[in-house]
Amino acid sequence: xxxxxxxxxxxxxxxxxxxxxxxxxxxxxxxxxxxxxxxxxxxxxxxxxxxxxxxxxxxxxxxxxxxxxxxxxxxxxxxxxxxxxxxxxxxxxxxxxxxxxxxxxxxxxxxxxxxxxxxxxxxxxxxxxxxxxxxxxxxxxxxxxxxxxxxxxxxxxxxxxxxxxxxxxxxxxxxxxxxxxxxxxxxxxxxxxxxxxxxxxxxxxxxxxxxxxxxxxxxxxxxxxxxxxxxxxxxxxxxxxxxxxxxxxxxxxxxxxxxxxxxxxxxxxxxxxxxxxxxxxxxxxxxxxxxxxx
Amino acid sequence: xxxxxxxxxxxxxxxxxxxxxxxxxxxxxxxxxxxxxxxxxxxxxxxxxxxxxxxxxxxxxxxxxxxxxxxxxxxxxxxxxxxxxxxxxxxxxxxxxxxxxxxxxxxxxxxxxxxxxxxxxxxxxxxxxxxxxxxxxxxxxxxxxxxxxxxxxxxxxxxxxxxxxxxxxxxxxxxxxxxxxxxxxxxxxxxxxxxxxxxxxxxxxxxxxxxxxxxxxxx
Numbered sequence: 418x419x420x421x422x423x424x425x426x427x428x429x430x431x432x433x434x435x436x437x438x439x440x441x442x443x444x445x446x447x448x449x450x451x452x453x454x455x456x457x458x459x460x461x462x463x464x465x466x467x468x469x470x471x472x473x474x475x476x477x478x479x480x481x482x483x484x485x486x487x488x489x490x491x492x493x494x495x496x497x498x499x500x501x502x503x504x505x506x507x508x509x510x511x512x513x514x515x516x517x518x519x520x521x522x523x524x525x526x527x528x529x530x531x532x533x534x535x536x537x538x539x540x541x542x543x544x545x546x547x548x549x550x551x552x553x554x555x556x557x558x559x560x561x562x563x564x565x566x567x568x569x570x571x572x573x574x575x576x577x578x579x580x581x582x583x584x585x586x587x588x589x590x591x592x593x594x595x596x597x598x599x600x601x602x603x604x605x606x607x608x609x610x611x612x613x614x615x616x617x618x619x620x621x622x623x624x625x626x627x628x629x630x631x632x633x634x635x636x637x638x639x640x641x642x643x644x645x646x647x648x649x650x651x652x653x654x655x656x657x658x659x660x661x662x663x664x665x666x667x668x669x670x671x672x673x674x675x676x677x678x679x680x681x682x683x684x685x686x687x688x689x690x691x692x693x694x695x696x697x698x699x700x701x702x703x704x705x706x707x708x709x710x711x
Numbered sequence: 712x713x714x715x716x717x718x719x720x721x722x723x724x725x726x727x728x729x730x731x732x733x734x735x736x737x738x739x740x741x742x743x744x745x746x747x748x749x750x751x752x753x754x755x756x757x758x759x760x761x762x763x764x765x766x767x768x769x770x771x772x773x774x775x776x777x778x779x780x781x782x783x784x785x786x787x788x789x790x791x792x793x794x795x796x797x798x799x800x801x802x803x804x805x806x807x808x809x810x811x812x813x814x815x816x817x818x819x820x821x822x823x824x825x826x827x828x829x830x831x832x833x834x835x836x837x838x839x840x841x842x843x844x845x846x847x848x849x850x851x852x853x854x855x856x857x858x859x860x861x862x863x864x865x866x867x868x869x870x871x872x873x874x875x876x877x878x879x880x881x882x883x884x885x886x887x888x889x890x891x892x893x894x895x896x897x898x899x900x901x902x903x904x905x906x907x908x909x910x911x912x913x914x915x916x917x918x919x920x921x922x923x924x925x926x927x928x929x930x
Contacts, residue, residue, distance in 0.1 A: 419819045620802050620813075626760060627865065628789030629817035 424636030431613045431641055438609045439645060442700070445605035446649025447656070449598035450696050454657045456591035457688060462681050463584050467577060474549060476572035478540045478561050482510070488566030492540060495564065499557045501548040510538045537568060549574070599699055602649070606642045606703025614638055614707055638708035639701055646700020650693040658683055712738040712869055712900040713759065718768035720754050720924075728754040730924040732768070736902060738868075741895040743911045744904040746921035752904035755921070756873045759902075760794060761785050773868055790818060793862030793870045793899075797877035799854045801846040801861075808833065808842045811861045818865065832860040836890060852883035859890055870894060872903040876910060888914050 432439045478492060489507070496502050508516070513536035518525040548554045554572070562570045614621070624634050661683050684692070713736035720729040729751045736742050744752050757763045759772060761780070770777040775788045801810050812829035820828070833839050836856040846854055855875060862870055872891065876884035888903075888910060895901045905911065911918055920928040 419821075423816065619800060623800055623802065623813070624817050626762075626789060626794055627814045627817065628786040628792075630786060630819070633817040633819070 420630065420632035420636050423633055424640040427637035428640035428644055431617070431637060432644060435609070435613055435616070438612055439641075442602075442606045442609040442642075442645040442703075443649045443652065445602040446646050446696050446699060447652045449595065449602040449699070450650045450653035450692055451656060452591070452598050453595035453695070454653050454684060454692050455660075456588070456595060457692075458657060458661065458684055460584060460588050460591070461684070461688075463580070465682070467581055467584070468546075470577060474544045474572075474574055474577070476542050476544065476554070476558060476570060478542065478567055479537045479569045479571070480539060481566050481568045482537065484538070484566030488564075489540070492561060492564055492566065495560065496540065496542055496557070499548075499553065501544055501554050501557045502542045503545045504543040506541045508539045508541055510534045510536055513538065599695075602646075603699050603703040603706070606645055606700050607706045609645070610638045610642055610704045610707035613641060635705075635708035639704040642700035642702070642704020642707070643697050644700070646696040646698065646703070647693055648696075649700070650696025653696070654684070654689050654692060712736050712740070712773060713902065714769075714771040716769040718758070718770055719766050720751075720758060720763065721766040727924045729758075729765075729921075732921075732924070732926060734919055734926060734929070736900060738900055739895070739898050741892065741901045741914075741916045742903070743914070743916055743918040744902060744921065745906060745908065745911060745918055746927075747906065749923075750921040751924040752906075752921060753873055754924075756871050756902075756904055759871055760792065761789065790865060791868050793865065793867035795855070795858050795862050795870065795872040795875045797874040799846070799858045801854055801857060803846050806843050806845055807838065807849070807857055810846065810857060811864050814861055814864050828864050829860075832863045833857075835863070836860045851878050852886065855879060855883075855887055856890065859887070859894075863894065867899065869900045869902070872901070872905075874905055875903065876905065876907060881909070884910055885913060 478496075480489060480492075493505065493507075496505055511534065514528060514534050517536060518528060544554045548557075558570050558572050561567055621634060665681065713734070715732050715734050718729060718732040719727060721727050732751075732755070744755065746752055754763070758765055758770060758777070761777060765778060773788070773791050775784070777788070780788060802813065805813060808826070808829055811833060812825040815825040815828055816822075830839065830842070833842060836859055838853060838856055838860070841849060841853065846857070849857065855878075859875075862872075870891070875891075876887050879887065884907065891901050891903060892914065918928075918930050919926060920930070
């Protein structure tokens, strides 16, 4: 307990004495944690959006104009029994035309010249998220496409797959970059602590000669790294939070056209705590590496 | 207290700093270790402080067989030894009191006890009025008295001093030696390495003379 108390006291004094070099170590950890935290912030939000979009995924089964009501009934039975659909809705040819006129009002005048209604009737199916993931939706779509009375089935989720794959790639590259930066930060802390160790070599020699336990000799340097790491991580979280608020404030308008900005969230408190713990661990490793020579 | 059997220390290229040293220092004794520069005095003290390990022979101090100590045992062994160096080895960023209480502090002694012990030894060396001064504000003699106080604070069984008067004038040197005599009178074993023959004559204690790493005279 006395060793811990002593280590904290000496470490804070040492940080204060070497303000410039300590700031360097804190900045290195801040940068590393910003990369890691920024990556987590972006990927967690994109992941959440993908999940939201995936849960809203739909497919449409377009019916031939000559499809009978029995054929339509068989299709709806197949959909209901598959367990894939969260909901389904029949859209008649007239309703499809009505939707077109409503959604594309500027083109509505064109439809007046149609002799026949060219829009097919369809069954729109909202897919359950679990059915997407386990592939049951794909199986059902294949069966529906081959069923009598069906002209086409549209299930456009390729872009979601592409976004998910892209996210995985970004995550991989980002984590590699973060790892390199974390290693560099640990190295910086080790160098800074080694400088402090060099400055206090007289004290260390006396401590060794009087038979001081290693906890007293090395403890202050480990704690110094720990404090620098913690401060760096806290600073990184603060900068990320300010950045996050600034992005929402400045680009909230354009973003709102793509996503619901209320759905975007900052890193959860638990993850922030992990980042701080991670920063402290990085600093601790750096301090420990330097203190080994004491 | 100190016993060596055929102790040698060899550096690279076969250079012997100590050769076949067999000496004994009894508990409670005051012994001078003397000889010209390069005789091996400091090397012997470095071996006693376990700053270096012997190359050959045996070295026993205060019941510890020094060649066989583990790292933890080295710490335990050193707690029973006080040291005084020519360059004082005081910490310039700490006050006089902090320099002394630093030793019990890093040995885990409670704060009140640290301060009490530090003040006691400071009073004993007659520098209680310089309690808040920094080493750079003190004269050479005062700095060495602080170093002696620091060596005493842990109540060691053995005091090792390497040229403790090397930076002091003759009057101050005798003053410092008188402190060592008083320490020894209290029952602490004292081993002082010095090349100052006049000082040895004035203090008048058993003297081991080394030359080129060998014992050449015990008087």
